Amino acid sequence: MPNEEYLEGKYFIQGRDFVDAGIVSxxxxxxxxxxxxxxxxxxxxxxxxxxxxxxxxSYAEQGTIKCYIEPDSVTIEAxxxxxxxxxxxxxxxxxxxxxxxSIREMGFGAGMGLANIKNHSDExxxxxxPNEGTYLKSTIYxxxx
Amino acid sequence: xxxxTLIDELGLKCKCCWxxxxxxxxxxxxxxxxxxxxxxxxxxxxxxTRQVHLNIVAVASLKEHAGIVIVQGAxxxxxxxxxAQKEGIPIMVSDLPEFxxxxxxxxxxxxxx
Numbered sequence: 613m614p615n616e617e618y619l620e621g622k623y624f625i626q627g628r629d630f631v632d633a634g635i636v637s638x639x640x641x642x643x644x645x646x647x648x649x650x651x652x653x654x655x656x657x658x659x660x661x662x663x664x665x666x667x668x669x670s671y672a673e674q675g676t677i678k679c680y681i682e683p684d685s686v687t688i689e690a691x692x693x694x695x696x697x698x699x700x701x702x703x704x705x706x707x708x709x710x711x712x713x714s715i716r717e718m719g720f721g722a723g724m725g726l727a728n729i730k731n732h733s734d735e736x737x738x739x740x741x742p743n744e745g746t747y748l749k750s751t752i753y754x755x756x757x
Numbered sequence: 758x759x760x761x762t763l764i765d766e767l768g769l770k771c772k773c774c775w776x777x778x779x780x781x782x783x784x785x786x787x788x789x790x791x792x793x794x795x796x797x798x799x800x801x802x803x804x805x806t807r808q809v810h811l812n813i814v815a816v817a818s819l820k821e822h823a824g825i826v827i828v829q830g831a832x833x834x835x836x837x838x839x840x841a842q843k844e845g846i847p848i849m850v851s852d853l854p855e856f857x858x859x860x861x862x863x864x865x866x867x868x869x870x
Contacts, residue, residue, distance in 0.1 A: 631836075634815025641819065658819045659795055666791075719808045724792035731796065 614687045614749070618680040620647075625665055627673045627694065630718060636677055637661040647681060653752055656732040657686055660750045663725040664690035670715050671695055672745065684755065685734070690748045697740040704730060704738070758782050758866055760824050760847055763803065767851065767861055769826060773838050774847040780823045785866065787859045791816050798822065805859050811837040818844040826862075828855045 621643060623636040640661050644654045661677060668675035672694025680687040697703045704726045711721020730736045735751035761778040764771055771778065783801030788794045789808050798804060800821040806813060809831050817825050824847035827833055833841075833848055841848045851858050 630812060633812050634819060637819055638815065655800070655820075662795055662815070662819055663792065718810055718812055719789050719791040719806075720812075722790040722792055724790065724796060728792055728796040 614678075614680040614689060615682065618682045618687075619678060620681045621679045623677045623679075625668045625672075625675045625677060625692075627669060627671075627675070627692075629669055633666055633669050634662055636665050640677075640679055643679075644681075644686070649681070649686060650754070653686060653754060656752050657688060659732045660688050660729050660752070663729045664688065664748060664750075666720055667725055667746075667748075668692045668694070670711060670720060675745075685751050685753050687749065687751045689750075691745065693745045696742040696744055696746050697738075698742050700738050700740050760803070760849070763826075763862065763865070764849060766865055767853075767858070769849040769851050772833060772848045772850060773842045774824075774845055777824070777845060777847045780847065782823045782866070785859070785862055786822075787855060795820065803862065805855060805862065807831060807855060809833045809837060811840045813837065814840040814844055814846050814848075817841075817846045822846065824849060826851055826858065828853060828858050 637658050641654055641658050672692035675692030678689040702708055706727040707723040709721050709723035715721040729750055733750040734753045737749040740746040760780050782803045784799055786798035786802045787805040789806050794816055798820050802822050803824055804822045805826045807828055827850045830852040
């Protein structure tokens with residue numbers, strides 16, 4: 613669990629609200645820019661947040677995304693109430709997806725979301741309870757190591 | 758190369774953000790899977806896609822693309838244009854299929870005098 617002392621923002625996300633997909637990522641990006649976080653880090657955070665946001669919208673009833681800025685890292689924490697993931701190992705494999713046609717028609721649901729998050733994180737953690745929800749944590753180091 | 762040059766050379770139609778046609782194109786990416794574009798495209802890219810719904814604007818804005826070109830004569834949704842205008846992401850359309858348009862853009866970027 614990240615240190616609450618460094619909590620910088622908490623954003624609420626409504627499931628199935630594809631119209632607003634990306635709004636949280638965009639707000640977070642603006643916020644991190646104001647805080648003077650380097651551009652390369654912000655770019656990684658944007659990918660992580662967007663994918664986390666789209667996952668909540670696609671598969672959960674609702675969720676929250678929190679952002680922590682610590683002296684040497686930025687941590688994104690996404691938590692949702694929803695169907696959860698049966699097999700988190702399988703879900704991380706690129707190409708694996710449970711998305712329905714309505715999600716795929718928009719260009720989402722290709723099974724690349726979690727892989728993208730993992731690839732843009734220095735530390736990555738995911739756990740899920742089917743029919744309850746999913747917890748995801750991504751940490752990006754400010755020094756790039 | 759600027760977006761305006763691309764429009765002039767390839768007969769694209771601009772749908773919004775005319776004031777941004779001076780944007781410099783630094784590279785390009787083609788794709789219709791939003792996570793693919795999110796994960797692999799770069800800042801300053803011209804993004805070529807067949808997708809028309811408003812989530813393309815979120816992706817282009819987060820990745821700071823120079824602009825979006827929608828191919829195959831498809832029309833962006835009304836709310837896509839509105840959001841793009843708000844976010845300052847120029848959207849252009851082309852009647853060409855994705856493969857042909859990408860080929861032409863690539864040629865212009867890498868072989869034009």
